[in-house]
Amino acid sequence: MNIGYYPGCALHGSSNDYEQSLRACLSTLDVQLDEMKDWICCGATAAHSLNHKLSLALPARNLAVAERDGFKQLFAPCPLCSMQLLKAKKAVGDERVRKELSEIVEADVRGESEVLNLIQLFEKIGVERIKSAVKAPLKSITAACYYGCLLTRPPDVVHFDDFEQPTSMETLVAALGAKTVEWNYKTECCGAGMTMSNEQIVLELAHKILSNAAEHGANCLVVACPMCHVNLDMKQAAVERRFGKKLGMVVYYLSDLVGLALGLSAEQLGINRHFVTQA
Amino acid sequence: MSRIGVFTCWCGENIARTVDVDEVAKRAAELPGVRCSLNYKYMCADPGQAIVREKIVSEKLDGVVVASCSPHMHLKTFRKAAQAAGLNPYLVEMANIREQCSWVHHDRAQATAKAIEIIRLAVEKARNDAALQPIRVPVTRRALVIGGGVAGIQAALDIADAGHEVVMVEREPSIGGKMAGLSETFPTLDCSQCILTPRMVEVGQHPRIKLYSYSEVEKVEGFVGNFKITIRQKARYVDISKCTGCGECWNICPLKRNLSEFDYGMGMRPAIYIPFPQAVPARPVIDKSQCAKLIRNGCGLCEKKCKAEAINFKDEDRFVEEAVGAVVVATGYKLYSIAKSQPKTTLSGYGEYGYGKYKDVIDSLQFERLVSASGPTGGVLKRPSDGAIPKSVVFISCVGSRDNAKGLPYCSKICCMYTAKHTMLYKHKVHDGQAHVFYMDIRAGGKGYEEFVRRAIEQDGAQYYRGRVSKITQEGGRLVVRGADTLAGMPVTIEADMVVLAAAMRPADGIEELAQKLNIGYDEFGFLLESHPKLRPVETNTAGIFIAGACHSPKDIPEAVAQASAAASKVQVMLAADELTREPEIAAINEQTCAACFTCVRTCPYHAIERAELRTPRGAFIKNTARVNPGLCMGCGTCVSVCPSKSADLLGFTDQQVYAEVESLA
Numbered sequence: 051m052n053i054g055y056y057p058g059c060a061l062h063g064s065s066n067d068y069e070q071s072l073r074a075c076l077s078t079l080d081v082q083l084d085e086m087k088d089w090i091c092c093g094a095t096a097a098h099s100l101n102h103k104l105s106l107a108l109p110a111r112n113l114a115v116a117e118r119d120g121f122k123q124l125f126a127p128c129p130l131c132s133m134q135l136l137k138a139k140k141a142v143g144d145e146r147v148r149k150e151l152s153e154i155v156e157a158d159v160r161g162e163s164e165v166l167n168l169i170q171l172f173e174k175i176g177v178e179r180i181k182s183a184v185k186a187p188l189k190s191i192t193a194a195c196y197y198g199c200l201l202t203r204p205p206d207v208v209h210f211d212d213f214e215q216p217t218s219m220e221t222l223v224a225a226l227g228a229k230t231v232e233w234n235y236k237t238e239c240c241g242a243g244m245t246m247s248n249e250q251i252v253l254e255l256a257h258k259i260l261s262n263a264a265e266h267g268a269n270c271l272v273v274a275c276p277m278c279h280v281n282l283d284m285k286q287a288a289v290e291r292r293f294g295k296k297l298g299m300v301v302y303y304l305s306d307l308v309g310l311a312l313g314l315s316a317e318q319l320g321i322n323r324h325f326v327t328q329a
Numbered sequence: 330m331s332r333i334g335v336f337t338c339w340c341g342e343n344i345a346r347t348v349d350v351d352e353v354a355k356r357a358a359e360l361p362g363v364r365c366s367l368n369y370k371y372m373c374a375d376p377g378q379a380i381v382r383e384k385i386v387s388e389k390l391d392g393v394v395v396a397s398c399s400p401h402m403h404l405k406t407f408r409k410a411a412q413a414a415g416l417n418p419y420l421v422e423m424a425n426i427r428e429q430c431s432w433v434h435h436d437r438a439q440a441t442a443k444a445i446e447i448i449r450l451a452v453e454k455a456r457n458d459a460a461l462q463p464i465r466v467p468v469t470r471r472a473l474v475i476g477g478g479v480a481g482i483q484a485a486l487d488i489a490d491a492g493h494e495v496v497m498v499e500r501e502p503s504i505g506g507k508m509a510g511l512s513e514t515f516p517t518l519d520c521s522q523c524i525l526t527p528r529m530v531e532v533g534q535h536p537r538i539k540l541y542s543y544s545e546v547e548k549v550e551g552f553v554g555n556f557k558i559t560i561r562q563k564a565r566y567v568d569i570s571k572c573t574g575c576g577e578c579w580n581i582c583p584l585k586r587n588l589s590e591f592d593y594g595m596g597m598r599p600a601i602y603i604p605f606p607q608a609v610p611a612r613p614v615i616d617k618s619q620c621a622k623l624i625r626n627g628c629g630l631c632e633k634k635c636k637a638e639a640i641n642f643k644d645e646d647r648f649v650e651e652a653v654g655a656v657v658v659a660t661g662y663k664l665y666s667i668a669k670s671q672p673k674t675t676l677s678g679y680g681e682y683g684y685g686k687y688k689d690v691i692d693s694l695q696f697e698r699l700v701s702a703s704g705p706t707g708g709v710l711k712r713p714s715d716g717a718i719p720k721s722v723v724f725i726s727c728v729g730s731r732d733n734a735k736g737l738p739y740c741s742k743i744c745c746m747y748t749a750k751h752t753m754l755y756k757h758k759v760h761d762g763q764a765h766v767f768y769m770d771i772r773a774g775g776k777g778y779e780e781f782v783r784r785a786i787e788q789d790g791a792q793y794y795r796g797r798v799s800k801i802t803q804e805g806g807r808l809v810v811r812g813a814d815t816l817a818g819m820p821v822t823i824e825a826d827m828v829v830l831a832a833a834m835r836p837a838d839g840i841e842e843l844a845q846k847l848n849i850g851y852d853e854f855g856f857l858l859e860s861h862p863k864l865r866p867v868e869t870n871t872a873g874i875f876i877a878g879a880c881h882s883p884k885d886i887p888e889a890v891a892q893a894s895a896a897a898s899k900v901q902v903m904l905a906a907d908e909l910t911r912e913p914e915i916a917a918i919n920e921q922t923c924a925a926c927f928t929c930v931r932t933c934p935y936h937a938i939e940r941a942e943l944r945t946p947r948g949a950f951i952k953n954t955a956r957v958n959p960g961l962c963m964g965c966g967t968c969v970s971v972c973p974s975k976s977a978d979l980l981g982f983t984d985q986q987v988y989a990e991v992e993s994l995a
Contacts, residue, residue, distance in 0.1 A: 214680030214800075232686075234802030234809075262804065 054121025065276035075309035114157035185313035187227025194263035331362035338372035338397035417460035424451035478506020480878025481659035487897030503608035553873030578631035596705025665729035719826030729833030752791035929968035937961035
């Protein structure tokens with residue numbers, strides 16, 4: 051199965067370990083990522099805080115390009131990217147807006163491609179299929195599934211799972227033979243882009259998330275967002291210094307766990323390139 | 330040749346400001362059939378009516394057109410005036426030159442021209458009017474009350490005390506409704522059971538009240554004054570005519586750990602049970618989904634133990650019919666379901682509050698049971714998870730209410746008051762405890778209500794925060810409530826041992842189905858519709874059916890009781906007469922020309938047309954025909970439009986009249 055792939059800025063840059071993990075894991079499941087050509091920035095947080103129209107036009111152009119190239123499904127591994135694509139898709143439901151955006155991006159925006167986040171992609175592949183392909187059940191793993199702010203929000207844009215008490219990631223992780231915990235910070239903010247402008251906020255939030263997961267008996271976190279990974283993994287040492295305690299919480303991408311269960315090695319998946327690794 | 334009088338009203342300035350009433354009167358006088366035409370400042374006032382009466386007599390009028398407001402407003406007024414002057418009231422027509430002309434136009438010349446046209450139509454209609462006589466229908470002097478909560482109880486007792494028989498149908502095993510489960514009531518803190526249970530006993534013992542508990546209304550037939558109600562008596566597996574209520578059965582029942590509906594899951598009950606000790610009737614019922622005998626033919630201990638031989642495992646649903654003249658619907662409310670799974674897609678729960686996930690997050694009715702002397706903890710406030718006494722309790726109001734995002738834009742009205750009450754009851758039981766309240770606004774309109782809330786804050790020390798709670802989590806065995814204090818402009822985090830959610834009020838389950846059976850209206854939320862929000866608040870649009878209590882809108886006990894008494898007094902007025910009169914503007918079928926296709930029988934929304942036979946005075950069959958039941962017909966005219974042989978007509982709005990009106994415009 052070939053699937054349209056919108057990497058966004060992170061997957062080719064700071065989070066290329068995520069891309070490595072995705073490609074390794076998905077090819078084991080016979081899914082090839084077909085990167086769309088000529089993609090541009092999704093606008094991220096910057097565009098919609100400055101100019102509403104710009105924040106729609108950027109993802110609208112990506113939609114138009116994907117549709118031009120015949121991608122029926124478009125996989126965006128970063129939740130911010132997929133949310134922006136969905137936001138544009140929702141906006142072009144209004145014919146007037148659709149015409150205006152098409153004019154701005156000089157392409158016909160139809161908004162017909164199905165936009166998928168990582169969990170949805172796995173669900174599309176099939177939880178049962180993944181379960182039956184498991185070679186190395188993750189018995190030693192007790193995971194706290196962390197959705198962050200954008201996988202489930204805004205609910206009227208993404209229409210994915212329950213936005214306060216989601217469970218889809220737990221279902222997947224359980225299918226891999228791992229245990230999951232009920233905890234409190236599943237859908238709280240990690241601080242996201244504040245990591246550049248106000249690190250203290252990120253450290254506080256990350257501290258809460260990491261310690262709450264540990265208090266509820268988790269030995270690792272699972273994320274499906276490059277930004278969450280940065281704040282929880284890369285910043286973990288800074289959190290430990292700031293709060294004077296050892297956390298040592300490994301933060302996996304969801305694809306890491308699927309890959310491990312399918313029999314791939316940590317090196318193949320790029321887990322060895324994380325900041326916090328199993329000591 | 331007609332002798333019609335046209336009376337044009339100024340309506341103060343309402344009409345005269347936009348319409349030239351002198352011109353209108355002058356032009357109306359020239360219309361064919363018009364005998365006299367004049368105008369007056371307030372036609373509806375007594376001097377105005379006197380003019381109408383005087384002209385009817387002096388000019389020997391045989392028709393009247395009043396050009397003024399909507400017929401909804403004053404048709405009855407002028408019909409009465411005409412009748413007083415000896416004219417058949419159905420020879421009066423209204424020309425609405427206010428709502429449909431002066432109020433919606435600015436240009437004086439055009440509005441005046443339009444007013445004249447409207448009057449022209451009305452005059453044509455009046456020229457074709459026929460004198461009609463009101464319809465008389467007999468009355469069955471009994472009433473049905475649906476729902477045995479405080480509203481139903483009040484209505485039933487009022488009607489029965491006035492000397493009429495009452496049939497009460499209650500879905501649950503006992504009457505008492507939500508109020509029977511409350512602890513103490515605002516604003517006086519009198520014990521709910523102490524004031525309600527004597528009334529319940531009165532219902533149970535009243536010689537003129539026939540109580541069907543554990544029963545539902547299955548079918549409604551008939552019409553005002555003459556309803557035929559089919560009642561389903563659900564299989565109770567206990568013969569209440571033999572049962573003495575001794576309690577041997579529920580004491581011996583080994584299956585004691587079933588969640589109690591009456592305690593909203595806060596307590597347990599056996600498989601054979603009475604909902605609460607003061608139940609009326611104090612007769613048990615067997616839950617067939619739990620009883621070992623009924624599931625797998627085991628146990629049967631209660632049957633062996635019952636000396637009265639009242640247990641009947643072969644019991645089945647039974648149907649009985651009751652004839653009544655009037656119906657009071659008092660089916661009450663239920664709480665908004667807070668958890669994330671919702672019965673309707675238009676609603677979305679509060680996943681963020683963790684109701685159903687954290688045991689110590691409960692709703693207000695559950696809290697009532699926990700602080701009630703008759704509750705599962707005997708009135709000692711223990712939290713559900715571990716039975717500890719909560720030292721810090723957070724109350725959140727407007728859970729569901731006033732929240733478009735959650736599907737309910739309306740205010741549930743009573744939550745501000747009962748939340749204040751909850752903080753007091755809590756403080757009175759746990760002296761070293763602290764109550765916190767998150768609110769949007771405090772709505773305490775009512776006698777002694779505002780003072781009551783102030784008391785909760787000032788004397789009993791409840792801490793109020795104006796703001797919403799965004800999330801409840803559990804950390805280290807305590808609930809962490811994170812919200813906003815919008816007055817201080819600060820986020821607030823409170824560690825609590827228990828959280829009580831004031832969930833919105835919604836109409837009881839099955840209200841839509843019941844409303845359809847009764848042919849009465851309901852709004853998008855399922856609340857029953859009154860006939861007029863101000864002037865006919867307990868009537869419905871179906872004659873003979875009245876509403877009371879929270880099935881109409883969220884309301885507290887005093888209001889529900891007042892509305893119940895109001896509905897009861899309307900019923901008493903109805904039942905005081907031997908016959909009812911109804912407006913005669915209903916369908917009539919020309920039975921000679923009727924082709925007996927019965928399209929009208931099938932399309933009539935009120936089931937008011939039936940198949941009949943036309944016979945000679947000696948009883949010989951002539952032909953089949955459709956026939957209108959004058960008691961049921963609401964005069965909607967559907968039959969007139971579907972009749973292929975043009976045999977149906979609407980009295981007071983005949984085809985002839987309508988065509989005459991249309992042709993007058995040509």
